[in-house]
Amino acid sequence: MTTRIKNLLSIFTMGLFFTIAIASSASHKTYKDAANWIPPGFNPNSGTLLIETHPLKTKQNDRMIEFLQKNYPYPYEVVVSSAINSKEGKYADTKKYPFAVVWEGKSSLVASPNGGTGRAMPEYNMYGNFVDRTTGKEYPTTKKINNYGQIGYVPFFNSITQQFK
Amino acid sequence: MNKLHKIDLFINVIIPMVIGVGIYTTWHLSGFVRNQLPDALWAWALFSCLLILWNRKVNTFWVVASFVSCIAFEILQNYKWIPGTGDYFDVMVYVISGTVALLTNQYFFILFNYNYDHTN
DSSP states (O other): OOHHHHHHHHHHHHHHHHHHHHHHSSTTOOOTTHHHHSOTTOOTTSSOEEEEOOSSOHHHHHHHHHHHHHHOOSOEEEEOHHHHHOSSSTTOOTTTSOEEEEEEEEEEEEOOTTTSSSOOEEEEEEEEEEEETTTOOBOOOOOSOOOOGGGTHHHHHHHHHHHTO | OOHHHHHHHIIIIIHHHHHHHHHHTOTTOOTHHHHTHHHHHHHHHHHHHHHHHTTTOOOHHHHHHHHHHHHHHHHHHHTTSSSSOOOHHHHHHHHHHHHHHHHTHHHHHHHTHHHHHTTO
């Protein structure tokens, strides 16, 4: 095999490996402290989980719904926050819809990698937490490192699915 | 590519990738095994594949390019320039795994000595 072919194969190898890595990254991540933020009385098979729409753009909400369809095998409905908080209307029945997941987006400026002499980089991370709609109790969010940006729902729902598998 | 060459590729590239995929698709695992071990196996397979391609002789350019690419990959993910989630712990895992692959390279070169002696 000539050096030229080896170089070409090396480029191909690198491309192939990084394509595989991009295709599989983040989709498997979980939060190890799921037992601390999933309500003790929550059973994904009992009742329908209300999930607040993605706090950012419609496009992100569509991606979240697509993810849920593929990866969250329990009953759920994605609704606006007013429907979760309302005591009237379709979702008023707390026996049918006992729990909800609401999101909080946290934006911050992170110092630039060169020690803060350059421009700070904006960073957005999405935190989810459960709400018991019967009592109104809000459960905590994860205490683990969350640097999943706009796809913070991925490790959130992966953790729930893993917990009840 | 002779039989020993194929065995080397199977042991150090195919098997780690298959195990990594297996871990990704196994839900009941958690912690390091689920989050970092597949990354470590991926990096091992990448470095091994390049080393095998160069007949288990360290090609400095491709070794450096691999380390730089792994680090850049996580940085780009961290700033959302490519899909995924940047994780400094993953960078550490890549570097350790790549370094171990390089340190054990001589062992595999000797193990498959016959192969590489006859393919150069």
